[in-house]
Amino acid sequence: MADEQQNKHWYALYTKPRWEKKVYDLIQRRGVEGYCPMNKVRKKWTDRFKVIEEPLFKSYLFVRVDEQEKGVVRYVDGVVNYVYWLGKPAIIREDDIERIKRFLNEYSDVKVEQIGQPQPGDKVLITGGVFMEQEGTVLATDKKRVEILIESLGCKLVAQVDKDKVTVRKG
Incomplete structure (x- = not known):
């Protein structure tokens, strides 16, 4: 069992727009470990405010799979593809997944901002x-x-x- 866990890595999946929860549900039904970070957001309706959960990363979720499961996950309805880095599916570090989980447990209404965009002078x-x-x-x-x-x-x-x-x- 420990050997099996060592062969598994976290990968980011790119999904169809607004399919994050559906894809997460579908991969769980297939017995695949996944994580769809959910953000608690306060939304205003015409007559009230309501706290809802929405995916933190739009069109992305994470799966923990081995080489055999990678192909199975790729063809789940709603999955566009793995997120690639240097020509291979990008491996996400376990501690990064844990850090996201801890952060979302402590904070709500989290904003995701892109960093590292090149600016003149960089x-x-x-x-x-x-x-x-x-x-x-x-x-x-x-x-x-x-x-x-x-x-x-x-x-x-x-x-x-x-x-x-x-x-x-x-x-």
């Missing part, structure tokens, strides 16, 4: 494409692309790079 590392592994400075951004100044080649090059191929450097 130092970044390019993670894909012809300039992969090059560092640069963000000059400008738009919805999908980042304009980066790359000085390491002995001259100044300005490249338009897709945002998903850039990570913000810390420090």
Whole structure:
């Protein structure tokens, strides 16, 4: 049993919009361990306020599976796909799942905000494409692309790079 648990990892699933609870229910019926973080939110109706539970991460939930179960989960109705990182389904650390659970037990009406979006002046590392592994400075951004100044080649090059191929450097 302990061996079996060691072979299981947490993965993030991307679902159809507003299908998080349905998919969670369907995977539980198949005996798969899952977690759909629910946020208690105070909503105003015309005549009253009501506290409801809604998924913390829109269109996402987590499953803990081994290699054999990955395929079964992928074809559950409402699942779009696993969330990928570097070409493979991204493994979520156990302590990150526990941290989310503890946080939601202590707080309600939690807001999820994206961090790490490149801003002009940020130092970044390019993670894909012809300039992969090059560092640069963000000059400008738009919805999908980042304009980066790359000085390491002995001259100044300005490249338009897709945002998903850039990570913000810390420090």
